[in-house]
Amino acid sequence: MKKCWLAILSLMFILGACSGGGSGSEEDSSEAESSSGEEVTLRYFHPGVDQPGTREGIEDMIERFESENENVTIELETAGWDDAYQKLVTDLSGGSAPDIFFGGTRWVPTFAAMDALLPLTEQASEHIKLFHDPLQSNVTINDEVYAIPRGFSTRTLIYRTDLIDEPPTTWEELVDTAVEVQENNEDIYGFGVSGASHISTVEQYLNYVYQNNGDVFDEEGNVIINEPEAVEALQFYTDLYRVHEVVPNPVEYNREELPTLFSQGRIAMYVIGPWGRNMMGEEPDNDEFPYDNAPLPEGASKSNIFGSDSIMISNETEYPEEAWDFVEFITQPNEQKQYDLDQGLVPIQKDEMEEEEFHEDPFFSKYVDMIEYGHEAPKPTAWEPFQDIISEAVQNAMEGTDPQEALDEAAEKIEEEDLMPIQE
Known part of the structure; x- marks a missing residue:
């Protein structure tokens, strides 16, 4: 029998979806009409953007994506990490979820159980192999990929x-x-x-x-x-x-x-x-x-x-192709490396571990060495x-x-x- 809390969340999500809200509502679609080259606006929620040293790198990343995808505009949204989970639960259940959102990988099972996440297995079957094995497992439920790893750290x-x-x-x-x-x-x-x-x-x-x-x-x-x-x-x-x-x-x-x-x-x-x-x-x-x-x-x-953060796509987005294009772009090897260096994160992709920049500092290099001993959460x-x-x-x-x-x-x-x- 489903637990009470999950039943309530799922009911809220269903009611929100039926109400016609969400990133794909008529009100939001004036700037975005199709995935065939017309103008598309995607909302991207990333907690903690206003922390020191964070916003500039993320905005530069968005600008690089938009320069290669001229018909897509990314609207960056944020909140503090302490408020992020509750905000996402509220938005997902109320039909106003962002198209793409970044958050704790520990949240993936809850959102998947709410049927709030777009399954990514078909798109990500090869892309997911870039990441360390425990991180692949962290975002996979019953052989279905529900998120893409984005940030993690060893100890x-x-x-x-x-x-x-x-x-x-x-x-x-x-x-x-x-x-x-x-x-x-x-x-x-x-x-x-x-x-x-x-x-x-x-x-x-x-x-x-x-x-x-x-x-x-x-x-x-x-x-x-x-x-x-x-x-x-x-x-x-x-x-x-x-x-x-x-x-x-x-x-x-x-x-x-x-x-x-x-x-x-x-x-x-x-x-x-x-x-x-x-x-x-x-x-x-x-x-x-x-x-x-x-x-x-x-x-x-x-x-x-291996605690980690991941990127998810809302199951209610009207633009799944463009949303996946964005996720794939920012987690491709050169972009992921830049993000990890900007944020001071341990290299999250297998080949990234060999990059010289992550071994120049003997102190940081020991964190890279601990990847070998990672255990999925x-x-x-x-x-x-x-x-x-x-x-x-x-x-x-x-x-x-x-x-x-x-x-x-x-x-x-x-x-x-x-x-x-x-x-x-």
Whole structure:
């Protein structure tokens, strides 16, 4: 039986579509009448365009597309990332969705279940092969491609080079190094992790699950987050706080707050993507808190989650050919490379990894090296309630609940809310 939240979203979407709204309504079609060379206007929604260093590159990209497709005009729309998901849900269900939109890949299953996305399998069967395999899997549901990967990042361990001679390479060494830092330095924790109710808590914890050869769902979509591998990972994650006492209270922080703790001299190590350097505000060789990065310490294996963002096309667009032309254009190798360099992102396409520009900086190059150990993200039917359930399990364990009990409860809630991946 479909879950209540999905039934409501789907009903809203159907009612919105029947009302005649959307990017293809009569009111919007005065500038766009056909796909045969007449004038076409496409609305493109990209969250976070007004963040520093973002708008100019995207507008230049649009200008390049329009110069090669003179009959197509791209109208750029934006909102903050915190508001983007709700705005898209509202627009999709209300019949006013943009033709093309950029967003978290974690949203793809929800929008696909709403029948809000244009399937791209036919157009993208070869194009999708440009991207790393886990990213291909992230946007594919029941062998149907629903989005094109656009941005992603790997993770490395950031560590203080004035306090740590050699970075840890295993879970055991991670604990030992953190303990040693604290024994030799007052008022600093050896490590930092997140436990706040936030997507970063889910991603940070799942890194340990994958490093312990665990997973959230099996190949048939059954919940296995409460099996031994994931339980052991949560035990290790919580022991950092409750047993070894080498991290500040994780429940008080999400991952994006760890760079501040690091630059304030309150933690000596933490895990983050390449954007962490900008968040710290200093280059690695600074005098106050010199640092470097290293591959993530491994458990039973070396792994890191491939969280990503993707581009989707509305199932209600009147101009699917032109919309696909735009998506294909901006994700062709030369354009994708330019976007990744502009945005400071890890190369998202396989051949892109070999480009010299991504290896000139030894710090950034280590993020490229971690691509080899990427693991696809889980694909619950709806990410937001799934995120809340996993975050709550982590927080409960941090506060003293037995990890097995916390994950048993999480598994039960995932099943009760029918959040398992979409199956045929």
